[in-house]
Amino acid sequence: MSFLQPIALFGIALAAVPILIHLLNLMRHRRESWAAMRFLLKARENSSRMSKIRRWLTLISRALAICSLVFLMSRPMASEDSSLINFASQNPEVVMLVMDRSSSMQKNLMNSSKTMLQRGIDEFERFSEAWPDSKLVIIETVFSETIIVDKIETISSKEMNDFFGPTDCGGNLPYTINQGLNWLENTDIGHAQILVISDDQKSNWKTKENDELLKNINDRIDKKEGLWKLHFLKLQPSEVNNFSLVCKSYREEKDFFHPTLLIRSNQKDTQSLAVKININGDLSTIKCPFSYPSTTWTPAISLSDQPATGWIKIALPEDSFSHDNEYFFTYGNQAMLKVGVQCKDEQTRKFITAVCKLDPQSLYLNKDFSPENKTLNENDLLILQGSSSPEEEKQILKFVKEGGRIVLFPDFENKDKSDAFQKWRATEAVSDNNFFEISEWNRNQGIFANTVNGRELALPYLKILKRNIPTEGETLAFYKDGSSFFKRKTIGKGVIYSFSTLPNKDWSSLEEGFVLVPVLIRIFNESSEDPALKFSECGDTASLDYKGLVPVTGNPSQKPSLKAGIYKDLGKFLAFNRKATESVNEIFDRKQLQETMSSSHILWNDANATRLSFVRAEIWNLFLIVMLLFLLAESLLGLPVTNISFSPQRL
Amino acid sequence: MPRKESNIFKYIDERAIARFGGNPLLSEFPMEGNVSGHHKSNHKGSSVEFAEYREYTPGEDPKRMDWRVLARTDRYFLKEFEAETNLRSYHLLDCSASMKFGKPKSKLEYAKKLIGTLSYAYLNQGDAVGLSLLRPSATEDIPARRSPSQLQAILHTLDDAKAKGEDQVTDQLHQLAESIKSRAQLIVYSDFLDDPKSIADFVHHMRDRKHEVILFHIMDRQEVEFHFDRPTRFIDLEGGPSLLTEPSIIRDEYLKQMRIHLEEIKKICAETQSSHFETVTDSSIDEALKDFSFDRTLSSNR
Numbered sequence: 029m030s031f032l033q034p035i036a037l038f039g040i041a042l043a044a045v046p047i048l049i050h051l052l053n054l055m056r057h058r059r060e061s062w063a064a065m066r067f068l069l070k071a072r073e074n075s076s077r078m079s080k081i082r083r084w085l086t087l088i089s090r091a092l093a094i095c096s097l098v099f100l101m102s103r104p105m106a107s108e109d110s111s112l113i114n115f116a117s118q119n120p121e122v123v124m125l126v127m128d129r130s131s132s133m134q135k136n137l138m139n140s141s142k143t144m145l146q147r148g149i150d151e152f153e154r155f156s157e158a159w160p161d162s163k164l165v166i167i168e169t170v171f172s173e174t175i176i177v178d179k180i181e182t183i184s185s186k187e188m189n190d191f192f193g194p195t196d197c198g199g200n201l202p203y204t205i206n207q208g209l210n211w212l213e214n215t216d217i218g219h220a221q222i223l224v225i226s227d228d229q230k231s232n233w234k235t236k237e238n239d240e241l242l243k244n245i246n247d248r249i250d251k252k253e254g255l256w257k258l259h260f261l262k263l264q265p266s267e268v269n270n271f272s273l274v275c276k277s278y279r280e281e282k283d284f285f286h287p288t289l290l291i292r293s294n295q296k297d298t299q300s301l302a303v304k305i306n307i308n309g310d311l312s313t314i315k316c317p318f319s320y321p322s323t324t325w326t327p328a329i330s331l332s333d334q335p336a337t338g339w340i341k342i343a344l345p346e347d348s349f350s351h352d353n354e355y356f357f358t359y360g361n362q363a364m365l366k367v368g369v370q371c372k373d374e375q376t377r378k379f380i381t382a383v384c385k386l387d388p389q390s391l392y393l394n395k396d397f398s399p400e401n402k403t404l405n406e407n408d409l410l411i412l413q414g415s416s417s418p419e420e421e422k423q424i425l426k427f428v429k430e431g432g433r434i435v436l437f438p439d440f441e442n443k444d445k446s447d448a449f450q451k452w453r454a455t456e457a458v459s460d461n462n463f464f465e466i467s468e469w470n471r472n473q474g475i476f477a478n479t480v481n482g483r484e485l486a487l488p489y490l491k492i493l494k495r496n497i498p499t500e501g502e503t504l505a506f507y508k509d510g511s512s513f514f515k516r517k518t519i520g521k522g523v524i525y526s527f528s529t530l531p532n533k534d535w536s537s538l539e540e541g542f543v544l545v546p547v548l549i550r551i552f553n554e555s556s557e558d559p560a561l562k563f564s565e566c567g568d569t570a571s572l573d574y575k576g577l578v579p580v581t582g583n584p585s586q587k588p589s590l591k592a593g594i595y596k597d598l599g600k601f602l603a604f605n606r607k608a609t610e611s612v613n614e615i616f617d618r619k620q621l622q623e624t625m626s627s628s629h630i631l632w633n634d635a636n637a638t639r640l641s642f643v644r645a646e647i648w649n650l651f652l653i654v655m656l657l658f659l660l661a662e663s664l665l666g667l668p669v670t671n672i673s674f675s676p677q678r679l
Numbered sequence: 680m681p682r683k684e685s686n687i688f689k690y691i692d693e694r695a696i697a698r699f700g701g702n703p704l705l706s707e708f709p710m711e712g713n714v715s716g717h718h719k720s721n722h723k724g725s726s727v728e729f730a731e732y733r734e735y736t737p738g739e740d741p742k743r744m745d746w747r748v749l750a751r752t753d754r755y756f757l758k759e760f761e762a763e764t765n766l767r768s769y770h771l772l773d774c775s776a777s778m779k780f781g782k783p784k785s786k787l788e789y790a791k792k793l794i795g796t797l798s799y800a801y802l803n804q805g806d807a808v809g810l811s812l813l814r815p816s817a818t819e820d821i822p823a824r825r826s827p828s829q830l831q832a833i834l835h836t837l838d839d840a841k842a843k844g845e846d847q848v849t850d851q852l853h854q855l856a857e858s859i860k861s862r863a864q865l866i867v868y869s870d871f872l873d874d875p876k877s878i879a880d881f882v883h884h885m886r887d888r889k890h891e892v893i894l895f896h897i898m899d900r901q902e903v904e905f906h907f908d909r910p911t912r913f914i915d916l917e918g919g920p921s922l923l924t925e926p927s928i929i930r931d932e933y934l935k936q937m938r939i940h941l942e943e944i945k946k947i948c949a950e951t952q953s954s955h956f957e958t959v960t961d962s963s964i965d966e967a968l969k970d971f972s973f974d975r976t977l978s979s980n981r
Contacts, residue, residue, distance in 0.1 A: 063777035
């Protein structure tokens with residue numbers, strides 16, 4: 029039992045008032061001259077034991093009536109596992125919520141207008157009310173990391189939506205519960221109440237695969253002998269009309285995209301669905317014939333008049349649960365490296381443009397690139413030569429910090445120079461018939477590593493007449509005099525590669541290509557290392573690893589780890605979809621789980637549509653009744669045992 | 680000694696006199712008066728009230744022989760008539776300290792009014808009335824007389840009467856039972872808080888002396904109902920130990936003790952053919968005398 033107004037409990041001291049009044053009355057008695065003393069003395073002598081008991085019972089009744097009133101005013105709340113008479117029940121140090129945050133939890137609770145997730149949070153709110161002084165800890169299925177919140181309202185606040193809000197992910201409840209128990213153990217929590225809210229979807233429990241883990245959880249709870257109590261709350265989804273869409277596979281042809289879609293419904297009829305197709309923002313509708321219970325459909329989506337790479341969103345008509353109605357695709361080669369080139373030296377520009385055109389299948393040269401316009405973020409790699417304006421430098425630096433890469437070549441200026449990306453020494457030139465020679469580089473790995481068949485790059489054969497030495501970053505190749513030929517520097521998530529000379533006849537023999545072409549190709553490869561994501565799902569490791577993706581569809585602040593949609597990573601489009609298993613509405617049989625987890629300290633509850641399961645109803649009415657009973661008892665005890673009255677009469 | 684000026688007639692309740700003044704107050708037992716009156720005498724004699732026929736025994740006065748019966752039956756019968764005489768009514772007032780209890784009127788004051796009223800009534804019908812104030816030390820007696828000045832004497836004595844001392848008046852009652860020689864009506868006004876045995880003793884003693892005994896049991900409403908709302912220290916009016924108690928707790932037992940006491944007194948009266956009248960000080964005198972008057976008037980019809 030807990031109290032909403034515990035401060036009122038200080039009023040218990042008032043229970044002493046009847047006793048004090050009794051004592052005060054005895055002290056402040058009246059004096060009465062009396063004739064019939066013999067009756068009084070006899071009456072006192074014969075005053076039965078029962079009378080004394082009645083007097084004490086009356087006093088006790090009054091004191092208890094006051095206690096009841098005090099309890100009533102303290103607004104007592106009934107709790108599930110602490111009985112009324114067990115006031116010694118210890119408050120748990122931690123009240124933990126294990127939250128099934130899978131996509132299916134977005135469905136409405138049966139016979140309720142609230143989603144199961146919202147309802148679960150409400151239930152936890154009621155659950156935790158019993159222990160207002162306990163620490164609130166939440167662990168959910170997406171990140172499986174514990175979060176301590178200072179107050180229960182935090183869970184429902186918009187700011188915490190990323191941590192406790194709805195997702196398009198799946199989940200692994202046994203793993204998350206185990207993580208929660210690990211945290212309790214590592215932080216030496218003695219007494220804890222744990223509430224697990226879930227819709228018991230098979231795919232989120234994987235009871236067969238997690239059998240050992242579930243047994244382990246059961247044993248751990250059992251070992252704690254009641255100090256840790258695990259409450260499972262099953263939330264039953266509503267059975268209303270719902271269509272769901274998942275993709276089994278897809279095929280790309282020239283100008284056509286063929287996704288193979290599986291459409292399921294719980295509505296027993298055949299109908300034509302108006303499926304919306306959104307290609308790079310262009311909306312169109314295709315009719316899909318659907319028959320219960322599922323239909324596999326492969327539409328031909330025309331990509332003519334569309335860019336070489338882009339995205340497609342396929343959406344079923346709105347229904348009661350719209351989260352499973354959409355599917356996202358990307359088409360074209362999303363792994364193609366987009367390179368922007370800006371060189372003031374014409375020879376350098378020509379050479380680099382030629383290198384970029386060597387493999388048009390994997391490299392796209394952005395001819396219109398300019399740091400001034402907003403196409404900077406369309407590129408994955410920039411190759412820059414010559415000075416830039418401060419504004420351009422600012423834009424480029426931001427690009428690098430967000431994960432972009434740039435290759436820098438020296439400027440023509442014959443002086444020490446410092447820009448936002450690199451510090452350069454003044455231009456050095458050799459005397460006649462002499463060259464700057466490269467003597468050392470990392471042959472084992474990196475850009476200058478030997479080829480697969482063990483051949484070295486022909487760095488020693490380079491004839492370098494002029495050089496501007498970059499001074500910042502890690503030197504990957506050295507001149508004979510120890511200066512840096514090539515440096516690699518990391519800023520933010522991005523990388524800056526700096527050459528000390530130009531592919532220009534006046535500067536070096538780099539323009540012959542035997543060194544610069546393989547080095548640039550290796551830089552291109554290094555910049556293209558990110559895997560192309562074709563069938564990524566929310567909550568996958570890949571989606572968790574990706575940071576800084578810009579959502580193309582949906583909310584501008586949404587993240588691929590939580591929310592399905594099209595995201596953009598510099599020049600690439602990435603599609604993240606709802607966990608496919610979330611569309612399989614299979615609920616596991618709880619009896620099996622109860623057999624596995626048979627500890628008496630594990631409690632099983634079903635959410636009720638009309639009232640909260642952990643509602644600790646204010647039990648003031650009980651105390652009101654108790655108080656009235658004590659007052660009644662007090663009144664009855666005050667009545668004479670027999671109605672003795674005297675009326676003067678004749679013998 | 681000159682009498683002090685006071686309204687002594689306040690002890691005569693006019694309402695009671697107006698209500699019962701016309702009714703004769705007759706004794707229940709034959710009395711031994713010295714003059715003719717309304718009360719039955721233990722002597723037979725000439726009178727208008729026929730008593731019985733009795734066979735003549737030689738030696739008796741032949742004047743009382745009924746010649747008509749002799750003529751019809753040829754047998755000698757004597758015709759006897761009830762003798763009627765006056766009575767001596769003695770009012771015995773308990774003046775112990777317990778009698779000063781009572782609000783707004785003390786039991787003593789109430790008893791005085793009863794005595795004054797009855798004295799007037801008895802004197803008015805030609806009976807002799809006497810008064811004895813029962814005090815622990817000694818009694819103050821006014822012998823029974825039927826002279827009109829007797830009322831004034833009684834009322835003055837009553838006016839001077841004060842309640843004090845311990846309640847040991849039973850000795851005085853025994854003495855009075857002995858000292859009053861001929862049959863008389865003894866009316867005792869008291870709260871009868873003595874031990875029932877001592878009450879029984881003096882009632883028996885009086886009855887043995889052929890007196891008619893009437894007990895006026897005077898109580899206060901507070902004593903009868905015992906309603907107190909908070910702890911009270913009861914101080915004995917007769918100098919006994921005080922008692923601090925919660926009245927509500929012992930009320931039942933107190934009332935039970937009082938009831939037992941009353942029943943014992945009633946039992947004593949029943950055994951001795953005495954009369955017992957209970958009254959409380961907040962009731963009017965005419966109401967208190969209603970039963971008494973009814974009984975006395977009824978006696979004349981028996």
